Amino acid sequence: MYKRITNITLCPGVPDGEPLTFIEGACIDIRDGVIEYAGKGEGAPATIGCEFIDGGGCLAVPGLANAHTHAAMSLLRGLGSDLRLQDWLTKKIFPAEDRLTADDVYVGAQIAFVEMLRYGVTASADMYMFPDEVCDAAEAVGIRVAMCYPATGQGSDDGGSIEKGADLLRRRHNTANGRVRIMLGAHAEYTSSPDIIRALAEKARDLGASIHAHVSETRAEVEGCFERHGVSPVKYFADLGLFDQPALAAHCVYLSDADIDILAAKGVFVAHNPVSNLKLASGVAPVPAMLNAGVRVCLGTDGSASNNTLNLWEEIRLMSILHKGISGDPASISPSQTFHAATLAGMRAMGFERVGLLVPGWRADIALIDRSGPHHWPILEPAGDLVYSTQGADVRMTIVDGIVRYIDGKFPGLDTDDLKKRACVAARRLTDGLIGGAEPIDRA
Numbered sequence: 031m032y033k034r035i036t037n038i039t040l041c042p043g044v045p046d047g048e049p050l051t052f053i054e055g056a057c058i059d060i061r062d063g064v065i066e067y068a069g070k071g072e073g074a075p076a077t078i079g080c081e082f083i084d085g086g087g088c089l090a091v092p093g094l095a096n097a098h099t100h101a102a103m104s105l106l107r108g109l110g111s112d113l114r115l116q117d118w119l120t121k122k123i124f125p126a127e128d129r130l131t132a133d134d135v136y137v138g139a140q141i142a143f144v145e146m147l148r149y150g151v152t153a154s155a156d157m158y159m160f161p162d163e164v165c166d167a168a169e170a171v172g173i174r175v176a177m178c179y180p181a182t183g184q185g186s187d188d189g190g191s192i193e194k195g196a197d198l199l200r201r202r203h204n205t206a207n208g209r210v211r212i213m214l215g216a217h218a219e220y221t222s223s224p225d226i227i228r229a230l231a232e233k234a235r236d237l238g239a240s241i242h243a244h245v246s247e248t249r250a251e252v253e254g255c256f257e258r259h260g261v262s263p264v265k266y267f268a269d270l271g272l273f274d275q276p277a278l279a280a281h282c283v284y285l286s287d288a289d290i291d292i293l294a295a296k297g298v299f300v301a302h303n304p305v306s307n308l309k310l311a312s313g314v315a316p317v318p319a320m321l322n323a324g325v326r327v328c329l330g331t332d333g334s335a336s337n338n339t340l341n342l343w344e345e346i347r348l349m350s351i352l353h354k355g356i357s358g359d360p361a362s363i364s365p366s367q368t369f370h371a372a373t374l375a376g377m378r379a380m381g382f383e384r385v386g387l388l389v390p391g392w393r394a395d396i397a398l399i400d401r402s403g404p405h406h407w408p409i410l411e412p413a414g415d416l417v418y419s420t421q422g423a424d425v426r427m428t429i430v431d432g433i434v435r436y437i438d439g440k441f442p443g444l445d446t447d448d449l450k451k452r453a454c455v456a457a458r459r460l461t462d463g464l465i466g467g468a469e470p471i472d473r474a
Protein backbone atom coordinates (compact mmCIF):
# COMPACT_ATOMS: atom_id res chain seq x y z
CA MET A 31 0.00 0.00 0.00
CA TYR A 32 1.36 3.38 -1.08
CA LYS A 33 0.45 6.43 1.02
CA ARG A 34 1.34 10.12 0.82
CA ILE A 35 0.97 12.42 3.83
CA THR A 36 0.56 15.92 2.43
CA ASN A 37 0.23 19.42 3.86
CA ILE A 38 2.80 19.10 6.66
CA THR A 39 5.88 20.74 8.06
CA LEU A 40 8.55 18.04 8.34
CA CYS A 41 10.96 17.64 11.24
CA PRO A 42 13.00 14.58 10.23
CA GLY A 43 14.33 14.10 13.78
CA VAL A 44 17.81 14.37 15.19
CA PRO A 45 20.71 12.35 13.79
CA ASP A 46 23.66 12.27 16.20
CA GLY A 47 24.90 15.71 17.18
CA GLU A 48 22.87 17.59 14.61
CA PRO A 49 20.36 20.41 15.19
CA LEU A 50 16.62 20.11 14.63
CA THR A 51 15.53 21.13 11.13
CA PHE A 52 12.09 22.03 9.79
CA ILE A 53 10.91 21.83 6.19
CA GLU A 54 7.68 23.63 5.35
CA GLY A 55 5.35 22.54 2.54
CA ALA A 56 6.54 18.95 2.87
CA CYS A 57 5.15 15.50 2.24
CA ILE A 58 6.05 11.93 3.24
CA ASP A 59 5.60 8.91 0.96
CA ILE A 60 5.21 5.50 2.58
CA ARG A 61 5.21 2.10 0.91
CA ASP A 62 4.74 -1.11 2.90
CA GLY A 63 5.56 0.66 6.16
CA VAL A 64 8.80 2.19 4.87
CA ILE A 65 9.41 5.87 4.06
CA GLU A 66 10.20 6.27 0.36
CA TYR A 67 10.38 10.05 0.29
CA ALA A 68 10.37 12.77 2.95
CA GLY A 69 10.92 16.36 1.91
CA LYS A 70 9.55 19.33 0.02
CA GLY A 71 6.18 18.71 -1.63
CA GLU A 72 7.50 20.48 -4.71
CA GLY A 73 9.84 18.08 -6.44
CA ALA A 74 8.36 15.00 -4.78
CA PRO A 75 8.19 11.92 -7.05
CA ALA A 76 5.05 11.53 -9.19
CA THR A 77 2.20 9.72 -7.45
CA ILE A 78 0.00 7.17 -9.16
CA GLY A 79 -2.66 5.20 -7.32
CA CYS A 80 -1.63 6.29 -3.85
CA GLU A 81 -3.81 7.00 -0.83
CA PHE A 82 -3.56 10.64 0.30
CA ILE A 83 -3.57 11.53 4.00
CA ASP A 84 -4.16 15.22 4.69
CA GLY A 85 -1.68 16.30 7.36
CA GLY A 86 -3.84 19.33 8.14
CA GLY A 87 -0.87 21.70 8.34
CA CYS A 88 0.58 19.71 11.26
CA LEU A 89 4.22 19.19 12.16
CA ALA A 90 5.37 15.63 11.37
CA VAL A 91 7.99 14.28 13.77
CA PRO A 92 9.36 10.78 14.36
CA GLY A 93 7.23 8.66 16.73
CA LEU A 94 8.41 9.00 20.33
CA ALA A 95 10.29 6.24 22.17
CA ASN A 96 9.34 5.55 25.80
CA ALA A 97 12.54 3.87 26.99
CA HIS A 98 11.33 2.65 30.37
CA THR A 99 7.87 1.64 31.52
CA HIS A 100 5.72 -1.05 33.08
CA ALA A 101 2.64 -0.76 30.88
CA ALA A 102 0.28 -3.00 32.84
CA MET A 103 0.73 -0.80 35.92
CA SER A 104 -1.82 1.52 34.32
CA LEU A 105 -4.34 -0.54 36.30
CA LEU A 106 -2.67 0.87 39.45
CA ARG A 107 -2.46 4.43 38.15
CA GLY A 108 -1.61 6.77 41.00
CA LEU A 109 -2.11 4.13 43.70
CA GLY A 110 -0.42 5.16 46.95
CA SER A 111 0.43 8.67 45.82
CA ASP A 112 2.56 10.67 48.27
CA LEU A 113 3.97 7.65 50.12
CA ARG A 114 7.70 7.08 50.53
CA LEU A 115 9.14 4.62 48.00
CA GLN A 116 9.47 1.66 50.38
CA ASP A 117 5.97 2.20 51.86
CA TRP A 118 4.55 2.74 48.39
CA LEU A 119 6.03 -0.55 47.20
CA THR A 120 5.39 -2.76 50.23
CA LYS A 121 2.01 -1.41 51.37
CA LYS A 122 0.36 -0.66 48.03
CA ILE A 123 2.06 -1.88 44.85
CA PHE A 124 3.28 -5.35 45.87
CA PRO A 125 -0.04 -6.37 47.50
CA ALA A 126 -1.94 -5.23 44.40
CA GLU A 127 0.54 -6.96 42.07
CA ASP A 128 0.14 -10.20 44.03
CA ARG A 129 -3.45 -10.31 42.75
CA LEU A 130 -2.53 -9.74 39.08
CA THR A 131 -3.67 -12.33 36.56
CA ALA A 132 -2.48 -12.80 33.00
CA ASP A 133 -5.72 -11.26 31.75
CA ASP A 134 -5.26 -8.20 33.99
CA VAL A 135 -1.82 -7.65 32.46
CA TYR A 136 -3.23 -8.03 28.95
CA VAL A 137 -5.93 -5.41 29.61
CA GLY A 138 -3.67 -3.09 31.63
CA ALA A 139 -0.96 -3.13 28.97
CA GLN A 140 -3.52 -2.38 26.27
CA ILE A 141 -4.83 0.74 28.00
CA ALA A 142 -1.23 1.86 28.48
CA PHE A 143 -0.42 1.35 24.81
CA VAL A 144 -3.58 3.20 23.78
CA GLU A 145 -2.51 6.10 25.99
CA MET A 146 0.99 6.08 24.49
CA LEU A 147 -0.38 6.16 20.93
CA ARG A 148 -2.58 9.08 21.91
CA TYR A 149 0.59 11.01 22.78
CA GLY A 150 2.58 10.03 19.69
CA VAL A 151 4.62 7.28 21.34
CA THR A 152 5.25 4.40 18.91
CA ALA A 153 7.57 2.17 20.98
CA SER A 154 8.25 1.38 24.61
CA ALA A 155 10.72 -0.67 26.64
CA ASP A 156 8.81 -2.70 29.22
CA MET A 157 9.68 -4.95 32.14
CA TYR A 158 6.97 -6.94 33.90
CA MET A 159 5.41 -10.24 34.84
CA PHE A 160 3.19 -12.08 32.31
CA PRO A 161 5.42 -10.78 29.48
CA ASP A 162 3.60 -12.80 26.79
CA GLU A 163 0.42 -10.91 27.58
CA VAL A 164 2.27 -7.58 27.26
CA CYS A 165 3.55 -8.65 23.83
CA ASP A 166 0.03 -9.80 22.88
CA ALA A 167 -1.34 -6.41 23.98
CA ALA A 168 1.24 -4.56 21.88
CA GLU A 169 0.32 -6.68 18.87
CA ALA A 170 -3.40 -6.07 19.44
CA VAL A 171 -2.92 -2.31 19.67
CA GLY A 172 -0.29 -2.15 16.90
CA ILE A 173 2.52 -0.48 18.83
CA ARG A 174 6.18 -1.51 19.16
CA VAL A 175 7.43 -3.04 22.38
CA ALA A 176 10.83 -4.19 23.64
CA MET A 177 9.72 -6.54 26.39
CA CYS A 178 11.68 -8.27 29.11
CA TYR A 179 10.96 -10.57 32.03
CA PRO A 180 13.12 -9.52 35.00
CA ALA A 181 15.56 -11.92 36.62
CA THR A 182 15.30 -11.93 40.42
CA GLY A 183 16.22 -14.24 43.30
CA GLN A 184 18.70 -14.97 46.07
CA GLY A 185 22.00 -16.82 46.11
CA SER A 186 22.11 -18.99 43.03
CA ASP A 187 18.32 -19.54 43.00
CA ASP A 188 16.73 -17.37 40.36
CA GLY A 189 13.45 -19.30 40.53
CA GLY A 190 13.70 -20.02 36.82
CA SER A 191 13.42 -16.33 35.96
CA ILE A 192 16.46 -16.25 33.66
CA GLU A 193 15.20 -19.21 31.63
CA LYS A 194 11.71 -17.71 31.52
CA GLY A 195 13.16 -14.54 29.96
CA ALA A 196 15.32 -16.56 27.56
CA ASP A 197 12.36 -18.72 26.54
CA LEU A 198 10.33 -15.59 25.80
CA LEU A 199 13.19 -14.32 23.65
CA ARG A 200 13.48 -17.54 21.67
CA ARG A 201 9.76 -17.54 20.92
CA ARG A 202 8.94 -13.88 20.34
CA HIS A 203 12.04 -11.86 19.54
CA ASN A 204 11.73 -9.87 16.34
CA THR A 205 8.15 -10.99 15.61
CA ALA A 206 5.08 -8.99 14.46
CA ASN A 207 7.02 -7.57 11.51
CA GLY A 208 9.82 -6.59 13.91
CA ARG A 209 7.49 -4.62 16.18
CA VAL A 210 7.99 -7.02 19.11
CA ARG A 211 11.52 -7.37 20.44
CA ILE A 212 12.69 -9.17 23.57
CA MET A 213 15.48 -8.10 25.90
CA LEU A 214 16.75 -9.93 28.98
CA GLY A 215 15.94 -8.19 32.25
CA ALA A 216 17.68 -7.70 35.58
CA HIS A 217 15.14 -6.22 37.96
CA ALA A 218 17.78 -4.54 40.15
CA GLU A 219 20.92 -5.13 42.21
CA TYR A 220 18.90 -5.34 45.43
CA THR A 221 16.46 -7.99 44.16
CA SER A 222 19.09 -10.42 42.85
CA SER A 223 22.57 -11.76 43.64
CA PRO A 224 26.00 -11.74 41.95
CA ASP A 225 25.49 -15.38 40.89
CA ILE A 226 22.21 -14.50 39.19
CA ILE A 227 23.58 -11.41 37.45
CA ARG A 228 26.63 -13.37 36.25
CA ALA A 229 24.38 -16.12 34.88
CA LEU A 230 22.12 -13.55 33.22
CA ALA A 231 25.10 -11.84 31.56
CA GLU A 232 26.27 -15.24 30.27
CA LYS A 233 22.82 -16.03 28.92
CA ALA A 234 22.67 -12.65 27.19
CA ARG A 235 26.05 -13.32 25.59
CA ASP A 236 24.93 -16.77 24.40
CA LEU A 237 21.70 -15.43 22.92
CA GLY A 238 23.12 -12.13 21.64
CA ALA A 239 20.50 -10.37 23.75
CA SER A 240 20.27 -6.83 25.08
CA ILE A 241 19.77 -6.06 28.77
CA HIS A 242 17.24 -3.86 30.56
CA ALA A 243 17.78 -3.13 34.29
CA HIS A 244 16.87 -0.69 37.05
CA VAL A 245 20.10 1.01 38.16
CA SER A 246 20.83 3.48 40.98
CA GLU A 247 17.28 4.78 41.33
CA THR A 248 17.56 5.89 44.96
CA ARG A 249 20.23 6.91 47.44
CA ALA A 250 19.23 3.98 49.69
CA GLU A 251 19.80 1.53 46.82
CA VAL A 252 23.30 2.87 46.17
CA GLU A 253 24.24 2.91 49.88
CA GLY A 254 22.89 -0.62 50.26
CA CYS A 255 24.93 -1.81 47.28
CA PHE A 256 28.11 -0.38 48.82
CA GLU A 257 27.29 -2.22 52.07
CA ARG A 258 26.57 -5.51 50.28
CA HIS A 259 29.27 -5.44 47.61
CA GLY A 260 31.62 -2.53 48.32
CA VAL A 261 30.88 -0.89 44.96
CA SER A 262 28.15 1.19 43.27
CA PRO A 263 25.37 -0.56 41.31
CA VAL A 264 26.94 0.61 38.02
CA LYS A 265 30.36 -0.83 38.92
CA TYR A 266 28.69 -3.98 40.30
CA PHE A 267 26.80 -4.68 37.07
CA ALA A 268 29.83 -3.79 34.92
CA ASP A 269 32.16 -6.07 36.93
CA LEU A 270 29.71 -8.98 36.56
CA GLY A 271 29.66 -8.54 32.78
CA LEU A 272 26.09 -7.28 32.47
CA PHE A 273 27.13 -4.24 30.42
CA ASP A 274 29.20 -6.28 27.96
CA GLN A 275 26.03 -6.72 25.92
CA PRO A 276 23.97 -3.74 24.66
CA ALA A 277 22.29 -2.44 27.82
CA LEU A 278 19.54 -0.08 28.89
CA ALA A 279 19.83 1.22 32.47
CA ALA A 280 16.73 2.87 33.89
CA HIS A 281 16.99 5.85 36.26
CA CYS A 282 20.73 6.29 37.09
CA VAL A 283 19.83 9.06 39.55
CA TYR A 284 22.81 8.62 41.90
CA LEU A 285 26.03 8.37 39.91
CA SER A 286 29.68 9.13 40.67
CA ASP A 287 32.00 10.48 38.00
CA ALA A 288 33.49 6.98 37.80
CA ASP A 289 30.00 5.53 37.20
CA ILE A 290 29.42 7.99 34.37
CA ASP A 291 32.77 7.00 32.82
CA ILE A 292 31.75 3.31 32.96
CA LEU A 293 28.35 3.99 31.35
CA ALA A 294 30.04 5.99 28.57
CA ALA A 295 32.82 3.44 27.99
CA LYS A 296 30.35 0.53 27.85
CA GLY A 297 27.93 2.41 25.57
CA VAL A 298 25.07 1.86 28.03
CA PHE A 299 21.81 3.64 27.24
CA VAL A 300 20.35 5.44 30.25
CA ALA A 301 16.58 5.90 30.47
CA HIS A 302 15.95 9.18 32.27
CA ASN A 303 12.55 9.20 34.03
CA PRO A 304 12.27 12.72 35.46
CA VAL A 305 8.55 12.70 36.41
CA SER A 306 8.67 9.36 38.24
CA ASN A 307 11.94 10.29 39.99
CA LEU A 308 10.41 13.58 41.16
CA LYS A 309 7.05 12.11 42.23
CA LEU A 310 8.73 9.41 44.31
CA ALA A 311 11.22 12.03 45.60
CA SER A 312 14.08 9.85 44.39
CA GLY A 313 16.08 12.78 43.05
CA VAL A 314 17.32 14.15 39.74
CA ALA A 315 19.68 12.23 37.43
CA PRO A 316 22.88 14.09 36.40
CA VAL A 317 21.83 14.28 32.76
CA PRO A 318 24.07 17.16 31.55
CA ALA A 319 27.13 15.43 33.04
CA MET A 320 26.12 12.19 31.31
CA LEU A 321 25.58 13.93 27.97
CA ASN A 322 28.93 15.73 28.27
CA ALA A 323 30.64 12.40 28.93
CA GLY A 324 29.01 10.86 25.86
CA VAL A 325 26.47 8.66 27.68
CA ARG A 326 23.53 7.78 25.45
CA VAL A 327 20.56 9.29 27.30
CA CYS A 328 16.98 8.42 26.39
CA LEU A 329 13.64 9.22 28.05
CA GLY A 330 11.02 7.14 29.84
CA THR A 331 7.85 7.56 31.83
CA ASP A 332 8.26 4.56 34.16
CA GLY A 333 4.92 2.92 35.06
CA SER A 334 1.85 5.06 35.52
CA ALA A 335 1.59 3.97 39.15
CA SER A 336 4.42 6.44 39.78
CA ASN A 337 3.92 9.08 37.10
CA ASN A 338 0.70 9.14 36.67
CA THR A 339 0.58 9.38 32.89
CA LEU A 340 2.43 7.95 29.90
CA ASN A 341 2.52 11.33 28.21
CA LEU A 342 6.18 11.51 27.19
CA TRP A 343 5.81 15.21 26.31
CA GLU A 344 5.92 15.92 30.04
CA GLU A 345 9.30 14.20 30.22
CA ILE A 346 10.44 16.14 27.15
CA ARG A 347 9.50 19.46 28.74
CA LEU A 348 10.94 18.49 32.13
CA MET A 349 14.24 17.20 30.71
CA SER A 350 14.46 20.47 28.79
CA ILE A 351 14.02 22.74 31.82
CA LEU A 352 14.79 20.74 34.98
CA HIS A 353 18.52 20.51 34.40
CA LYS A 354 18.79 24.18 33.52
CA GLY A 355 17.35 25.02 36.93
CA ILE A 356 19.49 22.49 38.79
CA SER A 357 22.73 23.51 37.04
CA GLY A 358 22.12 27.25 36.78
CA ASP A 359 23.07 26.99 33.12
CA PRO A 360 20.30 27.56 30.53
CA ALA A 361 22.59 26.08 27.87
CA SER A 362 23.05 22.80 29.77
CA ILE A 363 20.63 20.93 27.47
CA SER A 364 19.57 21.92 23.95
CA PRO A 365 16.21 21.17 22.30
CA SER A 366 17.91 18.82 19.85
CA GLN A 367 19.56 16.85 22.68
CA THR A 368 16.18 16.42 24.39
CA PHE A 369 14.37 15.44 21.21
CA HIS A 370 17.14 13.02 20.25
CA ALA A 371 16.69 11.38 23.68
CA ALA A 372 12.93 11.13 23.13
CA THR A 373 13.21 9.56 19.68
CA LEU A 374 16.29 8.04 18.02
CA ALA A 375 18.25 7.30 21.22
CA GLY A 376 15.29 5.43 22.71
CA MET A 377 14.66 3.42 19.54
CA ARG A 378 18.33 2.41 19.45
CA ALA A 379 18.26 1.46 23.13
CA MET A 380 15.41 -0.94 22.35
CA GLY A 381 17.20 -2.27 19.27
CA PHE A 382 14.65 -1.05 16.71
CA GLU A 383 16.62 -0.54 13.54
CA ARG A 384 15.83 2.24 11.08
CA VAL A 385 13.20 3.69 13.41
CA GLY A 386 13.41 7.20 14.87
CA LEU A 387 14.10 9.43 11.85
CA LEU A 388 11.80 10.47 9.02
CA VAL A 389 14.14 9.77 6.12
CA PRO A 390 13.93 7.41 3.13
CA GLY A 391 14.51 3.76 3.95
CA TRP A 392 13.43 4.11 7.58
CA ARG A 393 10.24 2.68 9.10
CA ALA A 394 7.25 5.03 9.03
CA ASP A 395 6.69 5.77 12.73
CA ILE A 396 5.26 9.28 12.71
CA ALA A 397 3.43 11.67 15.04
CA LEU A 398 1.53 14.65 13.64
CA ILE A 399 1.45 17.65 15.97
CA ASP A 400 -1.17 20.36 15.70
CA ARG A 401 0.59 23.68 16.29
CA SER A 402 -2.48 25.86 15.64
CA GLY A 403 -3.27 26.38 19.36
CA PRO A 404 -2.48 29.73 21.02
CA HIS A 405 0.27 28.18 23.16
CA HIS A 406 2.29 27.84 19.93
CA TRP A 407 1.67 31.31 18.46
CA PRO A 408 3.68 32.64 16.66
CA ILE A 409 6.43 29.91 16.50
CA LEU A 410 9.45 32.19 16.38
CA GLU A 411 11.87 29.39 17.19
CA PRO A 412 10.53 26.01 15.97
CA ALA A 413 13.07 23.88 17.88
CA GLY A 414 12.24 25.52 21.19
CA ASP A 415 8.53 25.47 20.37
CA LEU A 416 8.73 21.69 19.85
CA VAL A 417 10.19 20.86 23.27
CA TYR A 418 8.98 23.76 25.45
CA SER A 419 5.48 24.48 24.05
CA THR A 420 4.13 21.20 22.69
CA GLN A 421 1.48 19.51 24.83
CA GLY A 422 0.62 15.83 24.54
CA ALA A 423 -2.91 16.82 23.53
CA ASP A 424 -1.47 18.50 20.42
CA VAL A 425 -0.84 15.06 18.85
CA ARG A 426 -3.50 14.52 16.19
CA MET A 427 -2.28 11.39 14.50
CA THR A 428 0.10 8.55 15.32
CA ILE A 429 1.38 6.16 12.66
CA VAL A 430 3.28 2.96 13.50
CA ASP A 431 4.98 0.97 10.76
CA GLY A 432 3.00 2.93 8.16
CA ILE A 433 -0.41 2.24 9.75
CA VAL A 434 -2.59 4.96 11.32
CA ARG A 435 -3.18 3.81 14.91
CA TYR A 436 -4.55 7.07 16.37
CA ILE A 437 -6.38 9.91 14.69
CA ASP A 438 -8.34 12.77 16.28
CA GLY A 439 -9.51 10.92 19.40
CA LYS A 440 -10.08 7.57 17.66
CA PHE A 441 -8.09 4.34 17.55
CA PRO A 442 -9.08 2.64 14.27
CA GLY A 443 -10.04 -1.01 14.80
CA LEU A 444 -9.99 -0.88 18.61
CA ASP A 445 -13.02 -0.94 20.93
CA THR A 446 -11.61 1.40 23.57
CA ASP A 447 -14.94 1.71 25.45
CA ASP A 448 -14.89 -2.03 26.13
CA LEU A 449 -11.21 -1.86 27.06
CA LYS A 450 -11.90 0.92 29.56
CA LYS A 451 -14.74 -1.06 31.16
CA ARG A 452 -12.59 -4.18 31.56
CA ALA A 453 -9.69 -2.12 32.94
CA CYS A 454 -11.92 -0.45 35.55
CA VAL A 455 -13.32 -3.79 36.73
CA ALA A 456 -9.82 -5.26 37.03
CA ALA A 457 -8.44 -2.18 38.80
CA ARG A 458 -11.20 -2.23 41.42
CA ARG A 459 -10.45 -5.85 42.24
CA LEU A 460 -6.68 -5.31 42.36
CA THR A 461 -6.86 -2.27 44.63
CA ASP A 462 -9.71 -3.41 46.91
CA GLY A 463 -8.75 -2.44 50.48
CA LEU A 464 -5.56 -0.70 49.35
CA ILE A 465 -6.85 2.76 48.53
CA GLY A 466 -6.44 5.61 50.98
CA GLY A 467 -5.68 4.83 54.62
CA ALA A 468 -6.60 1.15 54.43
CA GLU A 469 -4.52 -1.31 56.42
CA PRO A 470 -1.61 -2.62 54.41
CA ILE A 471 -1.57 -6.30 53.54
CA ASP A 472 1.69 -8.06 54.37
CA ARG A 473 3.39 -9.66 51.42
CA ALA A 474 3.72 -13.41 51.88
Ligand SMILES: [Zn+2]
Pocket residue numbers: 098099100244280332333
Ligand atom coordinates in the same frame (compact mmCIF):
# COMPACT_ATOMS: atom_id res chain seq x y z
ZN1 LIG B 1 10.79 0.89 36.48
